[in-house]
Amino acid sequence: MKHKNETSTPPVSPYLITRTLMPENQETPLNFLLNDNTPPSYFYRRNHFPYPKLTKQSFFLPITGEVYKPRIFSFQQLLSFPSRTVKVLLECAGNKRQLFIPKVFGEQWGAGAMSQGDWKGVPLKDLLQYAGLKYTAKEIVFEGYDWGLMPGISTPLYYARSLPIEKALHPDTIIAYEFNGKPIPFKHGYPLRLIVPQWYAMASVKWIKRIKVIDHTFKGQFQTEDYVYYPNEDSDEGKKPVTIIHVNSMIQQPLNLSILNQGIHKIKGMAWSGYGEITRVDVSTDHGQSWTEATLNASSRSPYTWTNWTIDWQAETKGEFTIMSRATDSCGYVQPIASQWNRKGYGYHAIDKVNVKIQ
Template sequence: MTKPQKVKPYLTTRSLLPENQETPIQFINNDSVENQLFFRRNHFTYPTLSYSNYWLPINGVVSAPLLLSMQDILQYPSKTVEVVLECSGDKRNLFEPKTFGEQWEKGAISQGKWKGVPLRTLLEISGIGDGAKEVVVEGYDYGLRTDLDEVYTYTRSLPIEKALHEDTIIAYEYNNQPIPFKHGYPLRLIVPQWYAMASVKWIKQISV
């Protein structure tokens, strides 16, 4: 008598250009989703960048603008946060009447442990200027928007209070391994308790 084959879970494809893949949550039985099953949400195609020639600028309303290498960043005290990341469109497929956007079922959500440098540390070193209101984080991914005719990079802003929160980090590891490229390698912003669209991948620059 042959043993029944064990079902191997895999991501559910919602779109390929850009790539959007859903976590098979029915197979998740612990509080940390492995890299291969973490949902993928992209607005544009994947960027091209090199770890060996990677620099992170911090500029804007600061007294000492920074240009940090990965080696610089790894020398700062780190913090690990266990965070749920969820797309704001999670469960959109269940809406009645139907609405525009990726038709996620219940798997545009994943949880795991992210390690990195508190954004607050880097902002304090750069010297935030008086009257600063927000921190804008820009990613290397870019493309056309459906509502406008120009090319845009993926960019999000945080109010200064959220940017300085002790759990808002610039992450370089996920579950004790370097962040996979498709999830933001080499650096990804992690903003706990906010929808995942705030957690910018492939950070290009940070502006106060």
């Protein structure tokens, strides 16, 4: 039986939600998407700089530094190696930034700075084995082809990040060349993109230019200045790097500030965590005074993706209601009432809320 607010397909085609166009930063319309794999046209776009220009060098991947045999892999070579396909959620570290109180500077993302799908590529550990890591290797640095100027910095910067050896050698950390069965779209990293499951997406470097193995801690702008939690407004005390995705959830339907008729309504949404699978989602329709466990979609459960959930709500009384969702993961992490404020606005993961009116 269909519920009053349930349809099998969106009534209209949604659009990306624009935050900025130079550089391009746009959100996925998650409230209206029905499938686990985000279509490329709806995949969120996060950029610090203008899109890079591809050259012939873009189809070669050098690995240098603390290795015994520096290598340069061609795109065709990478296609010939044993591949791995992983379904992975990528979430911008600034997702839901607009919800922080007090407000913080940066792209004012709603909940749509995340998308997911099937990524196919070569496990990074295989490429590092070809090159042969020296015992002095400490971190792996990934530099992208995207570059530009940053406020307050006089020289141009390339986007670059590093991974610790342990994460780089995880079998599901891959150098991807396909998304949902086709070449990665240009705006999402073609021809080669790093995919790092369970970490916020700043780690999944697009348009990879080179990989360098180093024997020290990387100090790049996007490693030690940006993508760092600063819990204090006026000092750097207590700062720590942004890494694993917090347990989180969002309510897709009903939409915030909807007006609904009395009757049965399906509340649905998604939940996710970088620490493990979602094991429970609880929903409140009375502003948190009582909670009811939602039904999880078993087919969408995975440690690397969101889990879809639903619950039926018998709305018998007229008035205004606050619906809330609270996720729990397999490591026991539970969404908090409030997310820890930090001055760059990363990692927001407080209990989700929408307000509706029943008439």
